[in-house]
Amino acid sequence: MHNSKVIVALDYNEKEKAIAFVDSVTPDSCKLKVGKEMFTLFGPDFVKELVGRGFDVFLDLKFHDIPNTVAKACAAAAELGVWMINVHASGGSKMMQAAKEALAQYDKPPKLIAVTVLTSMDAEQLSGTGVTTDIQSHVEHLAKLTKESGLEGVVCSAMEAKSLKALLGTDFTLVTPGIRPQGSATGDQSRVVTPQQAVADGVDYMVIGRPITQSPDPLQTLKEINASVL
Numbered sequence: 640m641h642n643s644k645v646i647v648a649l650d651y652n653e654k655e656k657a658i659a660f661v662d663s664v665t666p667d668s669c670k671l672k673v674g675k676e677m678f679t680l681f682g683p684d685f686v687k688e689l690v691g692r693g694f695d696v697f698l699d700l701k702f703h704d705i706p707n708t709v710a711k712a713c714a715a716a717a718e719l720g721v722w723m724i725n726v727h728a729s730g731g732s733k734m735m736q737a738a739k740e741a742l743a744q745y746d747k748p749p750k751l752i753a754v755t756v757l758t759s760m761d762a763e764q765l766s767g768t769g770v771t772t773d774i775q776s777h778v779e780h781l782a783k784l785t786k787e788s789g790l791e792g793v794v795c796s797a798m799e800a801k802s803l804k805a806l807l808g809t810d811f812t813l814v815t816p817g818i819r820p821q822g823s824a825t826g827d828q829s830r831v832v833t834p835q836q837a838v839a840d841g842v843d844y845m846v847i848g849r850p851i852t853q854s855p856d857p858l859q860t861l862k863e864i865n866a867s868v869l
């Protein structure tokens with residue numbers, strides 16, 4: 640069992656840079672996230688390498704397709720031995736249930752969670768997609784649908800953590816990107832929260848990429864974040 644709440648987003652375009660960071664950390668100091676960029680560049684072998692080193696790996700491919708396709712993709716992801724995978728909740732309950740059922744054949748299936756509203760989105764971006772409710776209500780709606788579909792948790796902003804824990808219970812896992820230590824550049828994120836506030840509000844895991852990977856001393860930054868939320 641690894642204890643850190645930090646999942647480092649390995650969004651590197653060079654494998655050597657990612658491995659240099661991985662060489663500097665341990666499975667107790669962080670979990671690792673492989674997203675679309677590194678998976679597209681370096682594929683399943685890269686994921687297996689991280690799993691082989693004993694890390695909990697979140698394969699963040701955000702599947703969103705017809706139920707059959709998503710189910711097969713989730714089974715393929717489970718074969719890699721990863722700790723957690725995800726789909727988009729907006730794919731609907733049939734899609735999420737198919738994903739869940741595809742994992743039933745595994746003794747140790749990955750945790751399956753669903754993305755609610757991307758942390759890069761603000762009210763204007765969301766309404767531009769045709770959603771007429773406010774962000775908080777839409778996140779709550781999608782998180783409820785996710786729980787009813789049998790999944791273990793959601794990706795959301797830590798801004799929504801308190802209300803989701805109250806609505807869906809403390810066992811429902813909340814994974815929150817959009818984490819920014821005080822003074823860090825926000826970049827393309829909109830719904831940002833500091834690590835300290837996120838943990839105080841009850842999140843289970845914080846996804847942190849650039850504030851760590853682009854830092855002049857990534858290991859020291861990770862250590863400081865871990866220490867700040869003890």
Ligand SMILES: O=c1ccn([C@@H]2O[C@H](COP(=O)(O)O)[C@@H](O)[C@H]2O)c(=O)[nH]1
Nearest residue numbers: 648674756757758816817846847848849
């Ligand atoms: O709503 C979401 C879902 C996923 N992400 C991913 O998390 C990291 C965040 O990286 P930062 O550099 O800390 O912004 C990135 O890999 C995203 O693809 C997200 O940001 N928001």
